[in-house]
Amino acid sequence: MAARVLVTGGAGYIGSFCARALTAAGYEVVVADDLSSGHPEAVDCRLVELDLRDRAGLGRLLGEGFDGVVHLAGLISVGESFEAPGRYVDVNVRGSLSLLDAMREHGVDCLVFSSTCALYAPSDEALDEDVALAPLSPYAETKLLIERAIELVRRQGLRAYCLRYFNAAGAAADASLGEAHAPETHLIPIAIERASRGQPLVVFGDDYPTPDGTCVRDYVHVLDLAEAHVRAMERLLAGAPGEALNLGTGRGASVREIAALVSRCLGRELAVELGPRRLGDQPSLVARATRASRSLDWTPRWGLEDIVASACAWHRAPRYGPGRGAA
Secondary structure (H helix, E strand, C coil): CCCCEECCCCCCHHHHHHHHHHCCCCCEEEEEECCCCHHHHHHCEEEEEECCCCEEEHHHHHHHCCCCECCCCCCCCCHHHCCCCCHHHHHHHHHHHHHHHHHHCCCCCCEEEEHHHHHHHCCCCCCCCCCCCCCCCHHHHHHHHHHHHHHHHHCCCCCCCCCCCCCCCCCCCCCCCCCCCCCCHHHHHHHHHHHHCCEEEECCCCCCCCCCCCCCCCCCEEEHHHHHHHHHHHHHCCCCCCCCCEECCCCCCCCCCHHHHHHHHCCCCCCEEEEECCCCCCCCEEEEEHHHHHCCCCCCCCCCHHHHHHHHHHHCCCCCCCCCCCC
């Protein structure tokens, strides 16, 4: 019998890819999502509309019997988290504590948690998992609180991987899944939208200590992220204790480099307009992911040009989300 896995936030961007990858790997997958930002059209399996803070409803669902949980549900905007920190604590932390409690009650002891590279202190070097944790935003603070809660619950038998994503990007090769946030906050889809409309891309600061003065990020294809989740669940079900792991490529690209790549991909000029620095932005976030390579036998297969090309293809004709029918 196939192992049953619950994917929270599985109607969202990364969650929908994880749910599809787990299904392809032979798992019986159920998605739980409150649909506040997710899209039912992105889900290929059973979908249960559920807020994780609904402890009774969550208990009924987990009571159906699951072998593991992949937990991606939560609020994700760094900027918004400064405006509404209490909401981020309520949704992200309280929802996760509700999930951990329900898992304990129903004997589910395998968890893959969607964490973030924003936990790390600023550094000019590639970041490994032993770098000091010093989150600069309420969003990242909530992720750190959840990781700490997971560590405490390990004492009760929980086995867990905390996967610290760098910048997820890209779309499915057949353009059947992609990024569809409203409002969009991620650089690559914003750059594609601006170029498509003939509008300039606002660059928030060009005086960072980076080669061209703009922020540098490590972009990892969402397909590679989904594969890492599958491998993490496989290892947990085989008895691995889990650990915190970086998921990135080890190669950084600046905002200006992304703008140039999007411009080439679309064959359209993308002007750049300078804006002020944003609160919570770090100069550089680039992964050292050797631990994930060892622990999960995982290596990213897709490069930055693949990421941008797939994102451009998706945004020409998105199947769902705010851009549908706009092309």
